[in-house]
Amino acid sequence: MTRPIHLSAATARTSAPSISSLIKLALERPQIVSLAAGFVDQQSLPVETTALAAAQILGDAPAGRAALQYGTTIGDEALRAILIERLEVQHGVPPGSYRRAVDRTILTTGSAQLIYLVGEALLDPGDVVIVEAPTYFVFLGPLETRGARAIRTPIDGQGLRIDALEATFERLRAEGSLDKVKLVYTIPEHSNPTGISLAAERRKPLVDLVRRWSDEAGHRIYLLEDSAYHGLSYDSKEADSLWSLDSEGETVILARTFSKTYSPGMKLGYGVLPGGLVDPVLTLKGNHDFGTSNFIQKLIRLVLANGEYDRQVERLKGVYARKRDVFLEALERHFEPIRDRVSWTRPHGGLYVWMTLPESVDTGFDGPLFRRCLEQDVIYVPGEFAFAPEPSAPPRNHLRLTYGVPDEAALAEGARRLAEAVRETLDSPEGPA
Numbered sequence: 076m077t078r079p080i081h082l083s084a085a086t087a088r089t090s091a092p093s094i095s096s097l098i099k100l101a102l103e104r105p106q107i108v109s110l111a112a113g114f115v116d117q118q119s120l121p122v123e124t125t126a127l128a129a130a131q132i133l134g135d136a137p138a139g140r141a142a143l144q145y146g147t148t149i150g151d152e153a154l155r156a157i158l159i160e161r162l163e164v165q166h167g168v169p170p171g172s173y174r175r176a177v178d179r180t181i182l183t184t185g186s187a188q189l190i191y192l193v194g195e196a197l198l199d200p201g202d203v204v205i206v207e208a209p210t211y212f213v214f215l216g217p218l219e220t221r222g223a224r225a226i227r228t229p230i231d232g233q234g235l236r237i238d239a240l241e242a243t244f245e246r247l248r249a250e251g252s253l254d255k256v257k258l259v260y261t262i263p264e265h266s267n268p269t270g271i272s273l274a275a276e277r278r279k280p281l282v283d284l285v286r287r288w289s290d291e292a293g294h295r296i297y298l299l300e301d302s303a304y305h306g307l308s309y310d311s312k313e314a315d316s317l318w319s320l321d322s323e324g325e326t327v328i329l330a331r332t333f334s335k336t337y338s339p340g341m342k343l344g345y346g347v348l349p350g351g352l353v354d355p356v357l358t359l360k361g362n363h364d365f366g367t368s369n370f371i372q373k374l375i376r377l378v379l380a381n382g383e384y385d386r387q388v389e390r391l392k393g394v395y396a397r398k399r400d401v402f403l404e405a406l407e408r409h410f411e412p413i414r415d416r417v418s419w420t421r422p423h424g425g426l427y428v429w430m431t432l433p434e435s436v437d438t439g440f441d442g443p444l445f446r447r448c449l450e451q452d453v454i455y456v457p458g459e460f461a462f463a464p465e466p467s468a469p470p471r472n473h474l475r476l477t478y479g480v481p482d483e484a485a486l487a488e489g490a491r492r493l494a495e496a497v498r499e500t501l502d503s504p505e506g507p508a
């Protein structure tokens with residue numbers, strides 16, 4: 076006899092990840108050009124470097140045995156120290172300036188685990204998280220699981236708009252929800268999904284604004300800085316992290332990862348946390364896995380120390396800059412006839428281009444554009460997934476495109492097919508909707 080399954084409320088309110096069907100589609104139909112998958116360039120993955128590093132670790136029996144043993148929940152201390160030293164170099168501060176942050180640095184299973192744990196540590200049902208519009212759609216999943224309200228705040232070509240965030244806080248205060256606001260989530264480097272970076276001059280005001288609203292609210296509101304694409308800047312200088320501008324170290328949570336700059340298969344990320352969050356997050360992480368792969372941490376420590384990591388990042392920057400140029404040039408060429416009705420971002424780094432069509436075009440899975448794209452063997456991520464549900468119904472006329480995976484020829488062909496599908500949709504006699 077079949078019995079009903081009583082799932083937890085948290086599981087029951089969690090929807091399936093929005094793009095799992097796209098990944099399946101791309102695997103089933105190899106002729107498809109996927110401008111959707113957020114994977115990295117396959118041919119550049121650092122096989123030789125990693126093989127050498129693994130051989131070096133395992134070639135020394137005691138070191139090998141240590142690497143193959145469990146580690147600590149917080150992660151390898153020497154690696155955490157290296158990460159903090161690199162933050163000092165990056166921000167041009169004297170060695171030792173950030174030394175105290177080593178104890179607040181946690182190695183995690185991808186930055187996905189870090190941002191998940193932050194949500195788990197902070198959020199109860201009904202709590203509020205302010206996210207950019209659009210935002211990294213994967214983070215909306217854990218927020219849904221927690222029963223938190225994700226509320227959008229607008230961005231422009233310079234990233235999150237400070238005036239609009241102020242207005243969002245004002246509105247939340249007016250509706251009596253300020254006591255529920257726990258977190259502001261931002262992706263300040265070459266954002267997923269837009270490729271836009273937060274302007275240098277907005278960074279300190281953003282940290283100050285969140286700190287000021289913490290004072291207004293009477294409890295700590297954190298600013299989660301997800302810089303998953305940090306390091307992948309092709310023709311712009313990276314601005315200082317928000318974390319470095321948080322003089323008291325109590326507001327900003329910095330999340331970073333080796334997935335995009337080295338290997339997503341290693342799934343190693345880290346966070347530098349304000350003091351008050353370290354123990355709660357570590358306790359939860361202990362319940363998840365009591366520590367991220369020790370072997371992978373030793374391996375990344377070695378490639379950081381021997382310079383191979385930095386050489387890999389330099390190589391990758393060249394590869395992605397070329398891919399971006401090929402893709403943007405192909406978009407320019409193929410969209411030329413409909414240029415007045417279509418716009419897109421021109422990223423200085425990262426992996427994404429965000430395209431905007433007339434509001435009447437529905438880019439969703441059930442809309443006419445996606446259907447035409449499937450006929451043309453090209454796929455993208457419908458932009459609607461990247462918008463939190465509040466304060467109003469999300470716009471449906473955007474596309475997230477990535478140049479990370481296809482090779483240069485496929486990118487050019489993908490742009491051609493996409494332009495064809497968009498043109499047909501715009502010109503269709505039944506109208507674009």
Ligand SMILES: Cc1ncc(COP(=O)(O)O)c(C=O)c1O
Pocket residue numbers: 113184185186187188211262267301303331332333334339342343344
């Ligand atoms: C903005 C952003 N944050 C976090 C992640 C998670 O990456 P990982 O868990 O592999 O570090 C990604 C991956 O695509 C991302 O785009």
